[in-house]
Amino acid sequence: MSAHHQPFRMTSRRGHALRGVARVPGDKSISHRALILGALAVGETRIEGLLEGQDVLDTASAMRAFGATVERDADGVWHVHGVGVGGLAEPADVIDCGNSGTGVRLIMGMMATSPITATFTGDASLRSRPMGRVTDPLALFGARAHGRRGGRLPMTIEGAADPVPVSYTLPVASAQVKSAVLLAGLNAPGETVVIEHEATRDHTERMLRGFGARVEVEDRPEGRVIRLTGRPELRPQSISVPRDPSSAAFPVCAALIAEGSDVLVPNIGLNPTRAGLFTTLREMGADLTYENLREEGGEPVADLRARFSPDLRGIEVPPARAASMIDEYPILSVVAAFASGATVMRGVRELRVKESDRIDAMARGLRAAGVEVEEGDDWWIVHGRGHGNVAGGALVEIRLDHRIAMSFLVMGLATDQMMTIDDGAPIATSFPVFEPLMTGLGAAIARDAA
Ligand code: S3P
Numbered sequence: 001m002s003a004h005h006q007p008f009r010m011t012s013r014r015g016h017a018l019r020g021v022a023r024v025p026g027d028k029s030i031s032h033r034a035l036i037l038g039a040l041a042v043g044e045t046r047i048e049g050l051l052e053g054q055d056v057l058d059t060a061s062a063m064r065a066f067g068a069t070v071e072r073d074a075d076g077v078w079h080v081h082g083v084g085v086g087g088l089a090e091p092a093d094v095i096d097c098g099n100s101g102t103g104v105r106l107i108m109g110m111m112a113t114s115p116i117t118a119t120f121t122g123d124a125s126l127r128s129r130p131m132g133r134v135t136d137p138l139a140l141f142g143a144r145a146h147g148r149r150g151g152r153l154p155m156t157i158e159g160a161a162d163p164v165p166v167s168y169t170l171p172v173a174s175a176q177v178k179s180a181v182l183l184a185g186l187n188a189p190g191e192t193v194v195i196e197h198e199a200t201r202d203h204t205e206r207m208l209r210g211f212g213a214r215v216e217v218e219d220r221p222e223g224r225v226i227r228l229t230g231r232p233e234l235r236p237q238s239i240s241v242p243r244d245p246s247s248a249a250f251p252v253c254a255a256l257i258a259e260g261s262d263v264l265v266p267n268i269g270l271n272p273t274r275a276g277l278f279t280t281l282r283e284m285g286a287d288l289t290y291e292n293l294r295e296e297g298g299e300p301v302a303d304l305r306a307r308f309s310p311d312l313r314g315i316e317v318p319p320a321r322a323a324s325m326i327d328e329y330p331i332l333s334v335v336a337a338f339a340s341g342a343t344v345m346r347g348v349r350e351l352r353v354k355e356s357d358r359i360d361a362m363a364r365g366l367r368a369a370g371v372e373v374e375e376g377d378d379w380w381i382v383h384g385r386g387h388g389n390v391a392g393g394a395l396v397e398i399r400l401d402h403r404i405a406m407s408f409l410v411m412g413l414a415t416d417q418m419m420t421i422d423d424g425a426p427i428a429t430s431f432p433v434f435e436p437l438m439t440g441l442g443a444a445i446a447r448d449a450a
Contacts, residue, residue, distance in 0.1 A: 005123075008447050010405075010424035010435075012412030015444035017260030017308070022251035022437055026051040026241035027269060028430050029175070032059050032102050033207050034239045036110055038080030039068035040186065041211055041234035042087075047078040049241035055100035055429045062107050065091035066118075085186050085234060090116035094154070097122045099355060099400060099429045102176055104153070105134045109180025112143035113163035113187035121154040125355050125400035131155055133172060134180045140166040141184050165190040165230055169223070172350065173323045175200035175273075178226070182208065182215075188230045197223040200323045201273040206299075210237055242269035242301060246327045247431045249277055250406050253331045254443060255306035256286050257338045257387070257414040263441060264291075266303040276325030277332060278304070284312045284339055310387045312339035319347025326350060330407040333362050337371045338414060339384035349378035355426075356399035365408050368394035369415060393417030402426040406434060409445050420448070 031051040036059065038045030050056065052072075060070045060078075067089030069081040083089070088111055095118055097104035104120050108131070111118055121127065132151030139145065142160030147153060165188040168181050178194050182204050185192025205226060208215050214229040248268045255261035270278070270290070281288050287309045290302035314336055317325075325332070329351055336343035351358040359380050363373040370391030372383040392415020398405040405421050412419030424447060427434050438445050 005425045007423035007425055009420055009422060010409060010445065010447050011418050011420045012409040012443065012445045013418035014258070014414055014416070016442040018251070018255050018258050018263050018441040018443055019261065020263065020441050022263055022265045022441060024243050024247040024251065024265060024437070025053065025431060025433060027244040028053065028055060028246065029102065029201055029203050030207070030241050031056045032106060033179070033203055034241060035059050035063050035070065035080060036106055036183065037207055037211050037234060038236065039063040039066060039082045040085050040110070041082040041236040042084040043082065043236035045080040045082065045236040046238045047080065047241065048239070050078045051241065051244065051430070053428060053430045053432050054098055055103055058096065058098040058100055059103040059107065062095045062097065062103065065093065065095055066111065082234070082236065085231060086114065088114045088116060091118050094119045094121055097126060099123050099125055099426060101126060101129055101355070105131070105176040105180050106183060108134055108138065108157055109183035112138040112157055112159050112184045113141050114159040115161040117156060117158045119154060119156040123400060127153045130353055133174065133177050137166060137168045137177065137181050138184055140168065141188055143184070163188040165192045167193040169195040170197070173198040173200050174350070175204070179204040182226065182228050185228045185230055186213070186232065190230055192228045192230060194226045195223045198320065198323050199224050199273055201271070211235060242296065242299060243267045245269055245274050248304060249328050249331050250410055250431070250434065251438065251441060252281070252288065252304055252306040253335050254410045254413050254438065256281065256288070256309045256312070256335060259308055261306070261308045263306050264303055265306070267301055268304050270300040270302055273324050276321040277328035280315070280317055280321065280325065280332060281335065283315050284335070285309060286312060312384070312387070314339045314341035314343040314382070314384045316344040322347050327403060330358050330362050330403045331410060333366060333382050334407050334411045336382040336384050337366060337390050337411065338387050340386045341384055343382045343384060344379070345381070346379040348380070354401070356401035356404060358401070358404065361399055361401060361404045362407065365394060365396035365404070368396065369411065369419065387414070390415045391417060392419050395420045395422065397422050398426065400426050402429045402431065406431065413443055
């Protein structure tokens with residue numbers, strides 16, 4: 001969110017069952033990538049179903065600053081006229097990526113192998129997040145970064161005039177870092193290699209292939225090895241963005257905990273690198289089914305049907321599943337509060353460097369609502385109280401984090417006392433229609449009168 005955003009409080013309370021169809025917006029990860037690769041192709045890329053959340057709108061503005069033409073037509077279809085790999089212009093002003101770690105990290109990668117300089121900034125949340133994880137591999141290509149202490153924004157990147165290709169093993173499981181390296185590799189001659197020990201979301205690899213780049217992926221003992229051949233001519237595409245499983249998580253989880261609910265969430269991408277939450281919920285005993293399972297654009301897609309599930313059980317979430325549900329731990333911890341027994345989440349240190357420290361933000365709010373939480377550096381345990389036994393009645397600080405905001409609003413739909421969040425504005429970064437969509441299902445969610 002930009003610095004001028006106006007905070008507003010929101011509340012949620014137990015009320016009606018949730019019923020109906022929840023059409024959630026387009027996938028955020030895929031939307032960023034569609035704009036960026038569209039900007040690197042020569043000719044017109046057409047994008048249907050783009051997420052029109054602030055994070056993605058900020059990436060659209062950035063692509064214009066690097067020389068692409070980006071327009072939305074009256075039917076909501078986006079048209080990107082790209083400049084080609086190696087054709088980026090130097091931005092005339094600072095690039096403000098707002099709240100978006102994905103936006104800034106992918107764009108830094110995209111420009112790091114062009115002979116141009118760009119300065120990046122963002123909101124208070126983004127300015128507190130580490131960028132060294134991206135600038136370290138970009139330095140291997142020959143790019144130079146000048147940021148604040150600790151590798152924080154604002155930061156200037158001087159792109160490499162004579163980039164060399166790189167072979168890089170990811171030190172953290174991060175699709176953003178992987179994607180930054182691959183995007184930088186596009187304008188380096190020869191082969192760029194990225195090795196990841198754990199499979200993270202693979203939208204960049206899939207979409208690069210769709211645009212005509214040569215990307216080979218091999219599972220080897222040392223991990224997943226991704227090889228990209230540099231300097232391809234990217235061909236413009238027509239892209240239909242699937243609906244976002246990370247946004248679907250909110251109406252799905254709301255239906256599981258709100259008595260009498262039955263909600264259908266159609267057309268959700270179930271790429272295995274993204275669908276870990278749904279597997280976990282089913283293991284907890286959730287009445288969650290996949291209907292009409294099919295393939296679309298090379299991705300598995302289904303309609304999700306979620307019904308009220310009074311007998312949820314806590315489980316130990318396998319750490320190997322963490323990357324496939326990394327953005328869903330906040331809402332999972334809410335569901336865990338209504339389950340019986342402990343839900344144990346390990347191997348999740350990355351949650352501490354998201355839009356907020358998500359373990360700390362959730363633990364504080366859950367405790368204030370009467371739920372016992374234990375935490376360590378890279379783990380946390382929520383001790384579920386069972387359906388009908390969660391007090392609620394807390395005012396929670398959401399710390400510029402859209403997923404913390406939506407998680408506590410969903411929680412209030414099943415607590416004894418209403419839940420309040422200090423600021424609903426950041427929800428617009430990823431899910432601008434959250435409020436009308438949820439109230440349309442019958443949820444008692446409202447903005448406080450100013
Ligand atoms: C994303 C990758 C993940 C995720 C973020 C989106 C992406 O971040 O948390 O919301 O689109 O590549 P990390 O790569 O830092 O794990």
